[in-house]
Amino acid sequence: MNEFSADVGLQEAHDHALQSCSPLPRRKLSFGILVLLWLLRIYVVLAVPLVVYSFFRSLRLGQ
Amino acid sequence: MDADAATGKATETVTPTVWTPSREDLMRAQDRRVVNVARLARRPFWLLLLLAGPGILVMLGENDGPSMLSYATTGANYGIGFFVPFICLTFLMAFVVQEMTVRIGVATRRGHAELIFDRFGPFWGYFSMIDLVIGNVLTLITEFIAIRAGAAYFGIPATVALSVGLLIVLVALSTRRYFTWERFALVLSLGNLLFVPAALFAHPDPAAVLHALATWSPIAGGVNATFVMLMLANVGATVTPWMIFFQQSAVVDKGLTRNDIPQGRLDTGLGATFAAVAAIATVIACTPLFMHHVDAARLSGGTDFASALRPFIGNAGAALFALGIIEAGLVAAMTISTSSAYAFSEVMRCGHSLNLDFSSGSPFYMFAAGSAVLAALLVLSPHAPLLAITLTVNVIATLLMAPALLFVLLLANDREIMADLANRWRSNLAGGLIIVMIALMGSAYGLITLFPSLLPK
Numbered sequence: 185m186n187e188f189s190a191d192v193g194l195q196e197a198h199d200h201a202l203q204s205c206s207p208l209p210r211r212k213l214s215f216g217i218l219v220l221l222w223l224l225r226i227y228v229v230l231a232v233p234l235v236v237y238s239f240f241r242s243l244r245l246g247q
Numbered sequence: 248m249d250a251d252a253a254t255g256k257a258t259e260t261v262t263p264t265v266w267t268p269s270r271e272d273l274m275r276a277q278d279r280r281v282v283n284v285a286r287l288a289r290r291p292f293w294l295l296l297l298l299a300g301p302g303i304l305v306m307l308g309e310n311d312g313p314s315m316l317s318y319a320t321t322g323a324n325y326g327i328g329f330f331v332p333f334i335c336l337t338f339l340m341a342f343v344v345q346e347m348t349v350r351i352g353v354a355t356r357r358g359h360a361e362l363i364f365d366r367f368g369p370f371w372g373y374f375s376m377i378d379l380v381i382g383n384v385l386t387l388i389t390e391f392i393a394i395r396a397g398a399a400y401f402g403i404p405a406t407v408a409l410s411v412g413l414l415i416v417l418v419a420l421s422t423r424r425y426f427t428w429e430r431f432a433l434v435l436s437l438g439n440l441l442f443v444p445a446a447l448f449a450h451p452d453p454a455a456v457l458h459a460l461a462t463w464s465p466i467a468g469g470v471n472a473t474f475v476m477l478m479l480a481n482v483g484a485t486v487t488p489w490m491i492f493f494q495q496s497a498v499v500d501k502g503l504t505r506n507d508i509p510q511g512r513l514d515t516g517l518g519a520t521f522a523a524v525a526a527i528a529t530v531i532a533c534t535p536l537f538m539h540h541v542d543a544a545r546l547s548g549g550t551d552f553a554s555a556l557r558p559f560i561g562n563a564g565a566a567l568f569a570l571g572i573i574e575a576g577l578v579a580a581m582t583i584s585t586s587s588a589y590a591f592s593e594v595m596r597c598g599h600s601l602n603l604d605f606s607s608g609s610p611f612y613m614f615a616a617g618s619a620v621l622a623a624l625l626v627l628s629p630h631a632p633l634l635a636i637t638l639t640v641n642v643i644a645t646l647l648m649a650p651a652l653l654f655v656l657l658l659a660n661d662r663e664i665m666a667d668l669a670n671r672w673r674s675n676l677a678g679g680l681i682i683v684m685i686a687l688m689g690s691a692y693g694l695i696t697l698f699p700s701l702l703p704k
Binding site: 204207208210211213217220221222224227228231234235237238240241242243246 | 355356362364365366367368371374428632634635636639642643646647649650653657661662663674693694696697
């Protein structure tokens with residue numbers, strides 16, 4: 185344990201697993217990013233049913 | 248609480264908190280010590296060898312079973328021509344995206360899923376993780392299908408092939424050491440270059456390759472539905488969501504620091520180069536099928552391609568091709584299962600490192616091992632809807648690529664966490680253009696796969 189303890193000091197402080205466990209604060213989102221994220225939500229709402237449809241369509245093809 | 252003898256009041260016993268390094272810290276510190284020694288000794292090549300890993304693994308990991316079959320189909324349909332330089336372009340795009348993950352990982356010391364959760368809230372955090380995990384488990388199934396198909400060429404039964412494949416994935420995880428896992432995967436991943444000697448057995452004309460690289464032609468048969476589908480499939484075979492999550496988490500797990508960014512970039516560049524060479528070699532190896540007008544639509548798996556190639560590139564060439572397909576599936580199974588485990592453990596706030604011991608990293612290891620076991624069992628199951636899964640994988644990966652790419656760009660521009668490592672205008676311009684292009688092409692591929700009638704014949 186001791187022979188490695190000195191090595192640990194070589195690392196940048198935030199390299200340590202314990203320190204990187206603390207969450208970062210939420211980002212303050214600008215109007216532009218908020219709009220972008222809402223567009224992304226709409227995209228996701230459209231994309232997810234397509235994926236589900238694709239799976240069931242492929243299931244039918246396989247039968 | 249102790250009772251004070253004089254006053255009789257309860258007093259708090261203050262125990263000085265001593266930071267005890269975890270196994271994860273100690274293992275990473277060992278790796279960093281060797282890196283620091285190499286840096287102080289001014290041994291750049293040795294330093295690169297030590298720091299290389301995440302970039303090469305992510306690029307060669309993405310040259311997975313389905314991707315290699317995609318390149319093989321390209322070679323069988325178009326031979327040496329437009330797709331040779333096009334593949335170089337797709338890996339250049341992959342490099343630009345992946346380089347951002349190196350900087351984000353170094354600047355924040357956090358994985359991609361964790362960062363999305365922290366900075367954009369639980370909705371996007373859980374969405375990214377669930378989307379990735381579902382896509383990854385389905386992709387893992389296709390990797391085990393590739394292992395089974397490649398092994399079938401040598402007459403190895405599916406049960407044996409899948410058990411050995413699974414065992415390799417599990418043994419690598421059981422080392423509980425990032426560096427060992429990474430070296431093990433790196434050695435295996437170099438097997439992707441088996442496609443190079445396979446291509447040489449096809450006796451390609453070097454002048455034709457150079458002509459294709461210089462002129463982006465010929466396009467046999469012109470631009471038609473197959474051409475557009477293969478172009479989109481090749482883009483889909485180069486940049487996928489798991490790569491972003493994997494490389495950022497691996498950079499953090501490896502403990503790369505700001506001083507290591509040049510090597511991190513070089514690692515990613517080398518990975519892109521190796522992967523492009525292997526991909527082009529696959530196209531070239533399958534060119535004889537195009538020259539001899541073999542119907543590529545009949546060929547669907549690794550065994551089909553290797554058997555069809557045997558009359559043209561010989562037994563050795565076909566065997567190398569089949570071995571390459573096994574390797575492609577195996578390395579991807581290792582990297583993709585680890586990518587899922589990183590994302591899951593980061594969002595669930597569990598330990599997420601390949602340096603953890605089994606007790607403190609049980610959710611991480613169970614997730615990585617569990618997803619691989621589940622995928623292998625499903626491939627063995629006679630009733631599993633493997634065709635549906637294989638077809639859905641592409642749709643999931645391509646349709647949901649847009650959110651993953653957008654978050655990379657948003658995070659790389661987040662100056663609060665990136666400070667001076669944030670994107671500058673040039674990287675934003677290149678990254679933005681690539682992201683818009685990949686997202687549009689990916690979405691188009693997903694839609695065309697779903698609705699083939701959208702594409703005129």
